[in-house]
Amino acid sequence: MSSDFSPIPREPVPNADQPGVPLVPSSPVAELTDGEWHRMHPATPLLRGGVAFLVILGIVISNFRERLVAFVLPAWGGPEEYDPITAILNSPNILLILGGVLLFLLLMLVFFYVSWRMATFRIGSDAVEIRSGILFRRHRRAQLDRIQSVNISRPLFARIFAAAKLEVSVAGDGANVNLEYLHARDAEPLRAALLTLASGMQHRKAAAHADASAEPGTSKLERLVTDRARDLLAPELDIAQHEVSALVRVPPLRLILSTVISMSTVILLVTIGVVVYLTTRGQFWALFVLLPTILGVVSYYWNRIAKAMRFSVASTPAGMRIGAGLLSTINDTVPPGRVHAVRVTQPLLWRPFGWWQVQINRAGTSALNPAGSATTALPVGRLDDAAAVVGLLLNQPFYQPVRGLLGDALEAPRPRGFVGNPRRAAWLDPFAWKRTGYTLTGDLLIFRRGVVWRHLDLLPLARLQSLNTTQGPIERRLRLATVTAHTVAGPVIPQLPHMSTADSVALFERVSAAVTVAIGEDTSHRWAAARASAPVPEAPRIDLGLWEPTVEQEAALVAADAQRYPTADEAEQTAAETNQENTK
Amino acid sequence: MTYPEQPPRQPDESVPPVSESAEVSGVPSATDPATAEHTHPAAAPAAPDDRGALELDYPLGQWQRISPKYAVIEQIGNGVTMLIVAVIAALVWWLNETPWPLIAGGAVLIILIITAILIPRRARSIGYLLREDDLLFRRGIMWQRFVAVPYGRMQLVDINRGPVARAFGLSELKFVTAAVGTNVVIPGLPLEEAERLRDHLVAVAESRRSGL
Structure with a gap:
């Protein structure tokens, strides 16, 4: 262990073995984040090999079912001739084979046990580390300020055993640090602790840990079964536990219909x-x-x-929490400033219903695991829901401006403040040219596109990697050019085709200048440390348009609105002023 | 080591997007390319839409150019390809005695000859500009491409040298960000310059680092 390692300051952990010392609720997590090495959940070997185990079990059971059917109904026909079990039963070396199988199982058991013993993890003040492997040892360390998201994934099999997998995602393909498996009751507080450490917040709150299952007068087994059943049937997101300040849910009926x-x-x-x-x-x-x-x-x-199913997007103190899943559940917490691009899109068939989908680009979504949920921030929702989700994704403190922007940009034929394609772009884009356009607000670059597949791309300037403008020979004849913004890989590919050459040069220059400013001001890698020095307004509860602001909030909102999204008149006025300055 | 004085950046974020309609308001603007070249880029949004070709408002002399020897390397590569195509076409024709391999080979050769004619111009079109906060890269004549990469976005810098390029003392510098699309590869840099540029980029990236 490195000598320069300094464990995080913490309250003294009470020793459970010592009589007289009361158990503090936060003790399990405080123990896990004490900077020492810890083991995984004891059922880990079983859970990791769970799929293979199920497959083998399935084969055996289906074999025996045939055998059973043949036994009860001989007319049905006996088992097939090349059935492996028949072969074994008829073999003269039956004892040898059974012994071999037994030995193999035993070896597997030993292997799983040893691999469990060897796998340890440690959470320090600035990094999370795992050590694993028997012959090939692996030691992986991820810096906390590089965390892109922390995901708690609970496959059905693991849910039965009260286990959960904690995936600490950092940028890079296959670079996740997976703590599999942890006890389910530790996963949630551990994530909160990890993100609190990562945020740079100096004083962390003791994570509340409610142990409600202890009901006196029931046997241990009964309690266990009650506990498991309650967990399996519990809602995916427990609002009371998470200090949720804003929430968007997808109703099951809408999800089914939209599918x-x-x-x-x-x-x-x-x-x-x-x-x-x-x-x-x-x-x-x-x-x-x-x-x-x-x-x-x-x-x-x-x-x-x-x-x-049960999809929810919630704003929690640690970041935005996306949770979903009917049998196997996933819930991912994305800290502020980890979303690289947001796309609000609408398939043609959804238009009569007014439904939209929100997709995001983020670093650390593995190409090996292209799970749709990792890049879908809202599978289906009304524009109100989409606006709420976009607001959460982009840390916009107020709802109404975002709703106004989305409504304007997605539904108006010629939205205010947008610079569009010139008419001659119709030669290359006969229909879509009318909808193509961009606007640059304080911290966002917004591209609007698409006639059949309408979509709007919102790009936080502080996350933009680079910017590109190109022109082919046909475009040159038409005096057009294309601008592409580069972000990390994902479903959102922001491109603005066929702008007039002058507009695209202007866009290129303005955005590349604004990006460097945004990068300079960006502090999201230690997001809460910045908050301590410069307090941001408390995010109001977003209630999908039903939210009624107080007078002060209203004033702040109007000011923020005016600053972020200048109206067309103001835009023209400022433009005219600039032009006058230029003429002087 | 020093780099030539670079055009500074003006803080000009308050200007809203100005579309072409702005020119209706009768701004006597810099139609003259000579004037346009010396206008500051940040003052460009109101520029007229008369020009068709994509060009940023920097004097062409300000761009850092790559070594002229790069065109020679490209010509050698192109020539080798031509030779291989010709030999294969001749071989297949000799074995088959049908005219098709010759026609196909001839078509490819014509494309390669056109390429050879374009190579010098294409090599001249490659350039880069170290601005205050970002790297500007350009290339292409038919298909023009301009890229701006903020220094702080650098993930790594690669220097590659092929066998022919090494014989001419040249190398290729690759600027890698977290986005695949960035694709900034500056070829034809003398090794010494490539290394200087790399060290410079690393240094400025370090001072402008932020989250991913």
């Missing part, structure tokens, strides 16, 4: 139509096409619904 109203349904309906037509013409082979198509579409529906 069904999609292109895959159209494909399914077309396929059914074609098959019915062919069948009536006597082409019965067509029926064979139907089944795989239906299976594919249904499994797509199920995947999406099971993953996004």
Whole structure:
């Protein structure tokens, strides 16, 4: 262990073994973040090998089911000849084989046990570290101020065993530090402690840990089962536990409807139509096409619904918390300033319903694990919900300006303050040119695009990596150019095609200057340290348009609104002033 | 080590986006390219829309150019490719005795010859400019490309040298950020200059570092 390591200041941890010392609620987490090495949950080997275990169990059970059916109904037909179990049962070396299997299981058990013994983690004041591996030792250390998000993932299997996986995500492909598995009751407070340490906040609050399951007069087993059942049936997000200041939920019905109203349904309906037509013409082979198509579409529906069911986006002190999942749950906490790009988009079929989707780019989403939920901040929602989520993602303290901006930019034919394509861009973009445009607010670059797939890209200037303007030969003839903003990889690819050359040069120069300013002012890697020196206004509770501000809040809001989103008149006025200055 | 005086940046964030409609208000603006070149970039938003070609408002002389030897390296590479194509086409023709390999090979050769003609101009189009807070990079004639990368966004700087480039004492500097799209590769730098540039970039990046 390094000698320069200094453990975080903490209250003395009471020793549970010592009689007379009362158990402080925060003790488990305080112990875990004490800068010493700790072990994972004892069920870890079982859980990590859980999938393989289930598969083997499934094979064995399905084998025995056939055997059972054959035993009860001999007419059904006996087990197949090449069935491995039949082969083993008929083998003369049955004892040898069984012994081998037993030895293998024993070895596996020893291996899992040793690998559990060898895997340890430690959380210090500036880094989280894991050590693992038996033959090939691995020691991985992640700086806390580089954390992009902390995810608590709970596969169904782990939920049954009251375990959870804590994924500390840093930028880089496959660079996550995974604490798998922890006791479920430790995961949430541990995350809060990690993010508090990472935020640079000097004094951390003791994480409250409610142990409500202790009901006197019940047996241990009964209590355990009650506890597990309660956990499995509990809501995905417990508002009381998280100090939630704003919350957006996706109603289940809307999620299901939005999944069904999609292109895959159209494909399914077309396929059914074609098959019915062919069948009536006597082409019965067509029926064979139907089944795989239906299976594919249904499994797509199920995947999406099971993953996004109970979706919630909440603003917590540690950052924005995105939680979802029906059976296996995921909840990801993204600290402020970790979102590199936001896209609000609308598939064509959703337009009659006024539904929108919010996607984000962020560092540390692995290419190896392209889980949709990691880049989806809102699977479906009304524009009000989308505005609330965008406000949370971009740390905009007020709701109304964001709602106003989104409503204006997404629904108005020619929104105020946006610089659009010139008419001649219609040669290259016959329909979309009218909607293409950009605006630059105090800290955001906003691109608006798309006729069929309407979308709006909001890019925090402090996160922009670089900026690019290009011009091909056809564009040159039309005096047009394209501007592309580069962010970390993700679903949002912000591009503004076919601006007039002058506008794109202006955009390029203004944004590249604004980005360097934004970088200089950015302190989000230790987000709370900055807050201590320069207090930001307390974020009001966002109630999706129902929020009624006080007089002071109203005034602040109007001021913020005016500053961030200048009206067209003001924009013209300032432009005219600038022009006058230029002429002088 | 020193770099030539760079155009400073004016804090000019308050100017709202100005579209073409602004020019209707009758601004006598710098249509004359000579004037336009010396106008400060930050004052450019109201610039006229008459020019078609993409050009930032810096005098062309201000851009740092790469070594002229880079064009020679490119020509060598192109020539080798031509030779290989010609040999393969001839070989296939000799084995098959159909005219198609010759036609296909000829087509490729014509493209390569056009490339060879364009190489000098293309090499001249590559340039970079070290501004106060960011690196500006340009390349291309038919397809023009300008990139601005803030120094603080640097993740690493690579210096690569191929065998031919090494024979000419040149190397290639690659500026890597967290975004794949950035793709700033400055070829044809004398090794000494590449190393100086690298050290300079690392130093300025260090002083402007922030979160990812």
